[in-house]
Amino acid sequence: MAVNNEISYTSVDNLWLDPLNPRLGRGNTGPAVKQSTIMGLMRDWTLDELAVSFIESGFWPQEALLVVREKLYGKDVLVVVEGNRRLAALKFLKRAADGEKIDRRWKEIVEEIPPPAALFDRVPYIEVSSRKDVEAFLGFRHVTGIKEWKPAEKAEYIAKLIEGSKLTYAQVMRKIGSKTPTVRQNYISYRLLLQMEEQDTISIEHVEEKFSVLFLSLRTEGVQKYLHIDIMAEPNDARTPVPVEYLKQMSNFALWLFGSETRAPIVRDSRQVDQFGQILLSTKAVEYLEKTSRPSFETAFSLAGGDEPEIIRLVDEAAFNVAAALSRAHRYAKSKKLRKAAAQLGQDTLQLLSLFPDLTEELIAEKAK
Structure with missing residues (x-):
């Protein structure tokens, strides 16, 4: 038998939470992890929402738990490999219904609508031969x-x-x-x-x-x-x-x-991950990161040449705006405000052109034609 085609029923007390459940976290799994520990870890998994649903609608057979018969804590038991959250909700709900002292929220749930006994006595499950038989489904x-x-x-x-x-x-x-x-x-x-x-x-x-x-x-x-x-x-x-x-x-x-306990990461957003990869391709940027006690992402990115596309975009945008202004600027040739703005633009343009001396010569030659 790999997977049983029929749904069986049993008491919630006969079903065990899976101590190997990946959702418990790497440091919290293992065959020796106690059921009480698992319940504590699952306490904040919004189980109360499931519990309310169970009380109002019952435990639907089509949501049957998948279980495997394994040796756990020295005895053969039914371990739930799929549906641990549903099982934990039932267990917390039963504890509240039995009058155990647990979170106030659970007490309020059972006081508002007492759960039927059948909810805990007839839990639907499907048995599988081994964990491997259900690997594909879980994946x-x-x-x-x-x-x-x-x-x-x-x-x-x-x-x-x-x-x-x-x-x-x-x-x-x-x-x-x-x-x-x-x-x-x-x-x-x-x-x-x-x-x-x-x-x-x-x-x-x-x-x-x-x-x-x-x-x-x-x-x-x-x-x-x-x-x-x-x-x-x-x-x-x-x-x-x-x-x-x-x-x-x-x-x-x-x-x-x-980051660490004492230092924040320089990558503050997942959207910066690709840029971080670009930084690590630059010897100069990596040297800066390794030798600086409090490095800046922006500085490292700049050293890696990462801001070049942004600078080009800004210059392209400025050129487009100047071209648009030139189509009408002649109408305001006597404007002092326009003259002042043109002076600022001229100074900035001269400074930018100073980075490319040969370009200045090319522009002058082009204008002379």
Whole structure:
């Protein structure tokens, strides 16, 4: 039996929350994690909204939990591998209905509308033979589907498929309905996160909470070159993305992109990630970042020549405005205000032209024709 085609029913007390659930966070998962700990971690997952829905509409069979029969805490139990949030909502609701002292919100829910006993006695579930039998469903639902996990949770799940199930990038892609480059980048990003975690100089909490920024940064040539990461590496070669001799660069990278307990990151917005990659391609800009105690993103970007397109845009816009003014300026040849404005424009233009001496000669020659 891979996946049972029939829905079964059991008491909420016979169903166990999954201690391997990626949503609990990397530091909170493992077969020894207690159910009470899991409940505490899930307390703030807006479970009360689900509880109210259960009381008003019941637990629909089409939302049946997916469970696997596993040994947990030394005994064989039904562990929920899909639907942990729904199960936790039921467990909190039952505690409130039984009169246990929990959050006031739960007490108010059961006082307003007492839940029917059948809600806790007949919980629908479908049993699967093993976690592998439901991997594709979980991947599609939570990595690319409508109930997405957070970026770090997605990457961790992909890593488990690659390392635990020994799947290739292409095989994972087919399971979860994503694209192979996306799978590869998620895996390498996750392995980089684990590598950063080993460094005392990196505030890993800051990195993990902005994992999507880490993911985006790896697509830039500048980050790949600065960290010497092979973004096309196969799983065996990607387990340690940054070579040992470039760990100092990795610490710098994490500080600039994510900050620390005492320093804010220089990249303040995810929209600056591509520009950050451009900065890391410039030797002069990187030298500035590495040697300055409080570097500025704007200064580094300028040193990298990143503001050239903006300067060109400003000059183009000024030229367009002057051309538009010239079509009517002759009507106001005696205007003192126009003369003053023209003088300022002339001074600025002369200063700009001084950057290109040969251009001045070309313009004079062109006018003489």
